[in-house]
Amino acid sequence: MVTIERGEWTHAPKPLHTDHLICAIGDVHGRADLLDPLLAALAEDARVPGVAHATCIFLGDLIDRGDRSFETLGLAAGGLSAYLGDRMPVEDVLLLGNHDAWLKAAFEDTLTVEMAELWAANGGQPTWRALKVPPLTPFQGLAPALRAAVPQFVQDAVRGMRGSRRIGDYVFVHAGLDPRRPLEDQPEEVLTWIRDPFLHPAEPWPFEVVVVHGHSPEEPFERPTVARHRINLDTGAVFTGVLTAIEMRNDRFRFVQAKG
Template identity: 35%
Template sequence: MMNEAAPEETEPPILIAVGDVHGRADLLDALIDKAERKAKGRRCRFVLLGDYVDRGPDSRGVLDRLLALRARRPDTILLKGNHEQGLLDFLAEPDQVDAWLSWGGRETLRSYGVAVGEQDEPRALRDRFAEALPDEHFALLMSLPLTYEVPGYLFVHAGLHPDRPIEAQRERDLLWVRRAWLEGGKDRFEPVVVHGHTPVDRPENLSWRVNVDTGAVWSSRLSALWLERGRRRFLNT
């Protein structure tokens, strides 16, 4: 007797795109809990847009929560932000530590129990951090993709460079672009681009892009796009 095939999933999941967390594990907990309660058991997929670390007090806790979320919801999408790349660059080239520390790396090191002294030699500081960084955190940081796409929408950390087609975008564009994208990206690309990277007071809901970075580390307001059947709504803490 043949087993009956499982029914196909005909309804796409609700997509919940979360803006820049920046070490605010408390806000990430609150937003995920709020979204899951709102979903009421319906299929949903979290898409996090990068910048999990730096500036806020608990970068380590944020990465722990992302690992737990992905273990519980294996279809979770975790994109790379420029701050994750900055951390990886410090591990690879510790002589560049001053730049990373000025972006909020000092707070990330502190969350792993690594104090920064005025006389610290960069390579010694890197070695202490590498020792404190759990293997699973490093593996997570190394695995982060740059983009995620569904029909009609492209998710990326910073945006796209308007002078290059999507397939020719450079990693630095996707992680760092700001002025060129915000001033020249309108009507250049077919999918609506959902991004973070540029803090705003409230989510920007435009015809060609959606920005959900509401500066959580300063405002205590972590925001997300709730995308269901083509309709856009927003959640925040």
């Protein structure tokens, strides 16, 4: 059974200067059983006086490790829009995670055998099974098998995944930013893979933005991390059973979690 827990509203590190509802969802990793009720809860929270528009940002790593990547991709492709219908305008944003990048490469026919081997070593097999790839498919046949098995609207959503999204003084990204590079010069490999130089910068944080990210679960794993320069929503859903989202309005934010 999945339960929804909402935290208390608290002051945000920086104001958003908008009454619109901004939501972001941490790493799902195939836990569609948690994502479905979490999206329903976010949709319920959007139906309050004063909210006329919602933005829902998936922070990447939709797939792998968990065994329901097929359903997860469908839910993300439909986004929060599918839960709110025509009640209000919704902007759904899918950000690219390091795991999603392999699937995107398969859809774009740029997946190499070396990339497929790395994917396999990082929990790819549950995804391939979920996406109905025939057993014993060789690595060189993986991309055609995935393109044949996955609906076109899901492929289009994955191909459209972007590296980051900035809203005011917040940058939403999968892994983080490199403080040693200019803000406008953050390549995809940084946005999807970086850890320590971002999580624990050696020098004072050089940017005016606060980063909302996933990618790196931190103890205690079931709780999101709030630091001066970042908010980490990756609560390790595939092994903790806790999927975390953030809701932001004006100068306040709170966490919403699906647990099961």
